Amino acid sequence: MRTTWDFTGTRALVAGAGGIGTVIARELSAAGATVVVLDVDKDKLAETGVNSLAADLTSPDACRAAVAEARQLLGGIDVFVHAVGVNDRRPVLETPDEVWDRLIAVNLTSAFHLGRAVGAVMVPSGYGRVVYLSSVSGLLAHRHHAPYAATKGGINQLLRVMAREWAPHGVTVNAVAPGYTETDLTRDYLATPGMRDSLESLVPAGRLGRPDDLTGPVLFLASAESAFVTGQVLYVDGGRTLV
Numbered sequence: 422m423r424t425t426w427d428f429t430g431t432r433a434l435v436a437g438a439g440g441i442g443t444v445i446a447r448e449l450s451a452a453g454a455t456v457v458v459l460d461v462d463k464d465k466l467a468e469t470g471v472n473s474l475a476a477d478l479t480s481p482d483a484c485r486a487a488v489a490e491a492r493q494l495l496g497g498i499d500v501f502v503h504a505v506g507v508n509d510r511r512p513v514l515e516t517p518d519e520v521w522d523r524l525i526a527v528n529l530t531s532a533f534h535l536g537r538a539v540g541a542v543m544v545p546s547g548y549g550r551v552v553y554l555s556s557v558s559g560l561l562a563h564r565h566h567a568p569y570a571a572t573k574g575g576i577n578q579l580l581r582v583m584a585r586e587w588a589p590h591g592v593t594v595n596a597v598a599p600g601y602t603e604t605d606l607t608r609d610y611l612a613t614p615g616m617r618d619s620l621e622s623l624v625p626a627g628r629l630g631r632p633d634d635l636t637g638p639v640l641f642l643a644s645a646e647s648a649f650v651t652g653q654v655l656y657v658d659g660g661r662t663l664v
Contacts, residue, residue: 425452426448426452428449428454428500428640428643428644429452429453429454430453431449431453431454431455431499431500431643432454432455432496432498432499433449433454433455433456433498433499433500433501433502433643434456434457434458434488434495434498434500434501434502434539435456435458435501436458436460436478436502436503436504436531437459437460437502437504437505437506438462438465438466438468439504439505439604440602440632441504441554441604441632442458442469442505442554443458443465443468443469443632444632444635444636445502445504445635445639445640446458446469446471447469448639448640449500449502449640449643450470452640454500455472455495457471457472457473457474457491458471458472458473458474459473459474459475459476459487459535460473460475460476460505461475461476461477462475463475472494474487474490474491474494478505478527478534478535479530480534481534484531484534484535484538485534485538488535488538488539488542492542497542498542498543499543499549499550500549500550500552500643501535501536501543501550503532503536503553503554504554505528505531505532505535505554506527506528506554506556507528507569508524508566508569509523509524509569510569510610511565512565513567516567516568520568524568524569524571525568525572528569528572528573529571529572529575529576529579532572532575532576533579536551536580536583539551540583540587540592543587543590544590545590547590547591548592549587549590549592550593550643551592551593551594551595552595552596552639552642552643553576553579553594553595554635555573555576555597555598555654556570556598556599557598557600557656557658557661559573559576559598559654560574560577560598560656560662561661561662576596577596577598577654580596581594581652584651585652588651591648593650594652595650595651595653595654595655596654596655597639597654597655598655598656598657598658599634599635600629600657600661600662601620601624601630601661602629602631602634603629603630603632604632617629624659624660624661625660625661625664626659626660628659629659630658630659634657635657642655
């Protein structure tokens with residue numbers, strides 16, 4: 422059984438310097454990859470410990486410019502991981518226009534513009550691994566998650582189309598879909614009285630996820646060994662989607 426990964430010589434771009442994105446960037450770096458991380462938050466970028474670029478990932482032009490700069494720094498792009506995501510939990514009837522617009526822009530629009538810019542690098546080179554961070558919310562109908570769920574469901578279908586179009590060129594496109602995971606995005610929500618126990622009761626594994634639960638699945642999909650896996654959403658949720 423594999424216990425270590427060798428990404429020596431791999432050039433990896435990670436979008437999102439939140440908890441999951443940072444862990445993935447560090448693991449890729451530790452496995453030998455040269456890594457660049459993108460995020461709008463300069464403080465979070467400084468905490469990653471790897472090369473970084475500040476960029477507004479909701480802007481199409483900024484996405485293209487960031488990918489172009491990362492390509493120049495890396496000398497090419499072999500792996501792209503999209504770990505950008507925000508949430509705002511409230512009922513549909515209480516969701517303001519600006520909340521919908523913000524989540525679509527941050528979660529889904531960035532996924533399209535960054536993915537397209539990266540694909541424009543990978544397809545001509547004949548090789549690439551694209552991995553999106555989706556969510557069980559893209560499949561399950563969680564209350565108070567409408568905009569977030571819509572973005573993750575959108576990512577799931579976006580990657581399938583990318584996967585079909587780019588498969589003849591040696592480029593795979595997949596996603597890892599976590600269940601509730603202990604990150605900055607969920608910390609305040611999990612601190613709500615009774616919320617942690619309630620969510621853990623829904624997981625057959627009996628606990629919530631941790632960022633390091635995702636690194637193995639992501640690194641597999643980012644590796645050369647996953648060459649015949651494309652267009653897939655891998656649920657890493659302790660069995661949450663089984664019940």
